[in-house]
Amino acid sequence: MPALLHLDSSASPLDRSVSRRLTARFALAWQARHPDADYRHRDLAADPVPLVGAGYASLGIRVERRAAPVPLPDVHTLATTPDEQHEWSLTHPLITELHAADTLLLGVPMYNFTVPAALKAWIDRITFPGAHTGRLTATRVVVVTARGGGYGPGTPREPFDFQTPYLRAWFTEHLGIPDAHLSFVHAELTRAADIPALTPYRALATTSLDSARTTLTTLAGA
Numbered sequence: 001m002p003a004l005l006h007l008d009s010s011a012s013p014l015d016r017s018v019s020r021r022l023t024a025r026f027a028l029a030w031q032a033r034h035p036d037a038d039y040r041h042r043d044l045a046a047d048p049v050p051l052v053g054a055g056y057a058s059l060g061i062r063v064e065r066r067a068a069p070v071p072l073p074d075v076h077t078l079a080t081t082p083d084e085q086h087e088w089s090l091t092h093p094l095i096t097e098l099h100a101a102d103t104l105l106l107g108v109p110m111y112n113f114t115v116p117a118a119l120k121a122w123i124d125r126i127t128f129p130g131a132h133t134g135r136l137t138a139t140r141v142v143v144v145t146a147r148g149g150g151y152g153p154g155t156p157r158e159p160f161d162f163q164t165p166y167l168r169a170w171f172t173e174h175l176g177i178p179d180a181h182l183s184f185v186h187a188e189l190t191r192a193a194d195i196p197a198l199t200p201y202r203a204l205a206t207t208s209l210d211s212a213r214t215t216l217t218t219l220a221g222a
């Protein structure tokens with residue numbers, strides 16, 4: 001059965017967040033197409049994933065030192081302290097939740113040229129050594145970004161887009177998701193409506209948002 005895991009990471013609520021509204025658009029269209037499918041929404045800003053701690057690091061190192069891969073259900077047997085057991089109890093359900101999804105939808109505002117700390121906390125926690133080997137090769141990912149400025153091809157700020165290359169490298173190299181399964185949809189210049197210096201870019205902002213909406217509706221129907 002199809003399953004969608006929808007993660008949002010904007011600090012702003014739905015009525016003030018471009019990324020949240022766009023991911024909601026995809027999720028609604030996807031649910032209309034798959035009415036009986038499993039749908040999960042996780043709000044990483046309102047319900048933050050705890051930062052990884054010392055027990056996470058020491059348990060991960062122990063797993064990495066094993067000669068043979070450690071199956072996910074057996075990792076808990078290697079946790080030797082209450083801290084490691086606690087860290088694993090925070091980690092394992094998030095990994096299981098990801099593995100249960102065949103589509104992952106991410107809402108990603110640009111914060112200081114990269115992803116919000118709320119999303120990075122989730123990324124750090126689920127990237128446990130060996131957890132995803134061979135598990136996500138069929139997973140499809142839709143990343144929706146919202147940026148106050150413009151970072152498109154050929155723009156002066158293109159080199160400052162540390163969201164797209166970072167997430168692409170992480171999904172392909174760490175999670176083993178084929179590049180062909182990744183879709184990036186960008187809403188650019190979201191602050192053109194209210195930052196005076198960006199006023200000349202209002203038309204571009206509108207075009208970018210319209211294009212993002214259309215692309216997401218298409219992707220949800222694919």
Ligand SMILES: Cc1cc2nc3c(=O)[nH]c(=O)nc-3n(C[C@H](O)[C@H](O)[C@H](O)COP(=O)(O)O)c2cc1C
Pocket residue numbers: 010011012016017018019020108109110111112113114146147148149150190191
């Ligand atoms: C903490 C913070 C940092 C930001 N950093 C950047 C930035 O580096 N570059 C940029 O273009 N916009 C930046 N912005 C603007 C947001 O990317 C923009 O408002 C975007 O629409 C936020 O996504 P949202 O509408 O889903 O909340 C920043 C906003 C905040 C709150």
